[in-house]
Amino acid sequence: MATKDELNPKTTEYEFLGPVGAFLFVTALPLLVLFFSICCNATGYPSQSLFEDYKAYFSELLTVEMAKSLIDPIAIAIYLAFILILVIYSFALNGDVVPGTRLRNGKVLKYRMNGFRTFHNIFVFGGFLLYQYGSYEPLLFVYDHWVGIVVASILFSYLISLFVYLRSFKPDALLALGGNSGNALYDYMIGRELNPRIGDFDIKFFTELRPGLIGWVVLNVCFAVKQYHDLERITNSMGLVLFFHTFYVVDALWNEEACLTTMDVTTDGFGFMLAFGLYTWVPMLYTLQARYLVDFPRDMSYVELGLILALNFLGYFIFRSANSQKNAFRSDPESESVKHLKYLKTERGTKLIISSWWGMSRHINYLGDWLMALSWCLPCGFGSVVPYFYAIYFGILLIHRERRDDHQCRIKYGKDWDKYCSIVKARIIPGIY
Numbered sequence: 001m002a003t004k005d006e007l008n009p010k011t012t013e014y015e016f017l018g019p020v021g022a023f024l025f026v027t028a029l030p031l032l033v034l035f036f037s038i039c040c041n042a043t044g045y046p047s048q049s050l051f052e053d054y055k056a057y058f059s060e061l062l063t064v065e066m067a068k069s070l071i072d073p074i075a076i077a078i079y080l081a082f083i084l085i086l087v088i089y090s091f092a093l094n095g096d097v098v099p100g101t102r103l104r105n106g107k108v109l110k111y112r113m114n115g116f117r118t119f120h121n122i123f124v125f126g127g128f129l130l131y132q133y134g135s136y137e138p139l140l141f142v143y144d145h146w147v148g149i150v151v152a153s154i155l156f157s158y159l160i161s162l163f164v165y166l167r168s169f170k171p172d173a174l175l176a177l178g179g180n181s182g183n184a185l186y187d188y189m190i191g192r193e194l195n196p197r198i199g200d201f202d203i204k205f206f207t208e209l210r211p212g213l214i215g216w217v218v219l220n221v222c223f224a225v226k227q228y229h230d231l232e233r234i235t236n237s238m239g240l241v242l243f244f245h246t247f248y249v250v251d252a253l254w255n256e257e258a259c260l261t262t263m264d265v266t267t268d269g270f271g272f273m274l275a276f277g278l279y280t281w282v283p284m285l286y287t288l289q290a291r292y293l294v295d296f297p298r299d300m301s302y303v304e305l306g307l308i309l310a311l312n313f314l315g316y317f318i319f320r321s322a323n324s325q326k327n328a329f330r331s332d333p334e335s336e337s338v339k340h341l342k343y344l345k346t347e348r349g350t351k352l353i354i355s356s357w358w359g360m361s362r363h364i365n366y367l368g369d370w371l372m373a374l375s376w377c378l379p380c381g382f383g384s385v386v387p388y389f390y391a392i393y394f395g396i397l398l399i400h401r402e403r404r405d406d407h408q409c410r411i412k413y414g415k416d417w418d419k420y421c422s423i424v425k426a427r428i429i430p431g432i433y
């Protein structure tokens with residue numbers, strides 16, 4: 001039997017610039033989200049007065065009163081209530097119980113797939129409450145208290161990461177190979193324990209698709225309601241953004257099982273990086289386009305609408321087919337849909353696909369994902385670069401993520417990975433990158 005040190009070896013290599021990067025991560029990124037929430041409003045993205053005289057703008061902004069107003073008790077209560085409802089649903093709703101990948105300690109954890117049920121129950125329950133109340137007006141709270149909601153999510157991200165970091169010191173914890181450096185700040189940021197659980201409640205799996213993705217659609221709906229409240233109608237650009245985002249979220253929740261084979265679940269520990277990403281970054285920044293369209297409503301021509309739709313579905317087709325193909329192949333390489341695929345058998349025992357989608361580039365799924373990201377920004381027009389933040393940042397994230405995965409796979413597969421790279425040469429875009 002492996003000793004504790006053999007099972008949880010020390011992490012000897014840092015990622016993300018080590019402790020310096022971790023410090024920047026836990027300070028600069030929350031500030032960036034705050035910047036977007038405070039400094040973007042109906043006068044401009046960013047606000048017009050910031051361009052006119054940034055010194056005066058910041059000296060007016062950075063006051064004690066302003067700092068106090070960031071803490072909005074009602075927004076905090078609503079945010080916590082939302083997370084609590086998601087937790088209750090994760091226990092209360094049925095769903096297939098699916099095994100995850102085998103862990104280093106030989107264990108296989110089980111996960112209940114009820115994300116999609118949670119999603120539609122939230123809307124049915126919310127719709128019922130609003131119907132009883134007799135008005136959509138409670139939803140306007142989100143736009144009016146936006147900064148308070150953003151701050152609540154940031155505080156929650158810090159606290160949940162601290163909780164899992166402290167719990168990771170319990171004797172039987174299985175640590176992430178990359179999260180056991182001994183540097184507290186770095187391990188806190190990158191995630192120390194691989195699968196923190198309270199009883200059967202898997203914190204990482206819960207966080208992966210629910211608060212971020214379901215929260216994102218809920219917030220989008222609140223912004224659409226605000227636009228309706230202001231204009232007495234919904235513009236086609238708002239409709240399209242809502243449709244794209246909801247489609248992406250429903251698809252991810254419908255295929256919830258697929259997340260069990262992603263790097264987040266199989267490799268990364270649960271720390272501030274994932275917590276902040278999914279409690280704050282995704283819901284608070286991915287809703288930028290819907291929020292922008294409240295402040296700057298616009299309608300698109302039918303040609304524009306058709307082209308953007310086509311770009312989105314091209315991206316989706318690549319993204320979904322490639323991910324499903326890998327999933328189907330990994331679950332059963334002999335199944336009808338994937339048995340024709342060529343593959344490379346590795347010494348590690350697993351097979352790497354080298355034809356079809358996975359023969360075009362080593363992460364063709366990332367290309368599809370990015371094309372979708374771009375199509376979500378285009379309905380906002382070209383009045384500001386801020387609604388394009390998602391496509392810009394996501395491009396950088398995917399390039400970096402591909403490098404990380406490449407590095408991990410080189411460690412996992414050794415010479416087999418070099419051979420695979422010599423067969424499938426492109427990283428993301430066939431023939432280009």
Ligand code: NDP
Pocket residue numbers: 261262263264319323326350351352353354358362363365366369401405408409412
């Ligand atoms: P992948 O789904 O591409 O998984 C990478 C892993 O798959 C590798 O570590 C390797 O693991 C296995 N693999 C790699 N090449 C092959 C091959 N040729 N044949 C079989 N298995 C292979 O990456 P991610 O987990 O990063 O991403 C999953 C999806 O999530 C992507 O579509 C991505 O775009 C999306 N995503 C979205 C984000 C967002 O914010 N919207 C953020 C990040 C990702 P092993 O061999 O050990 O099984």
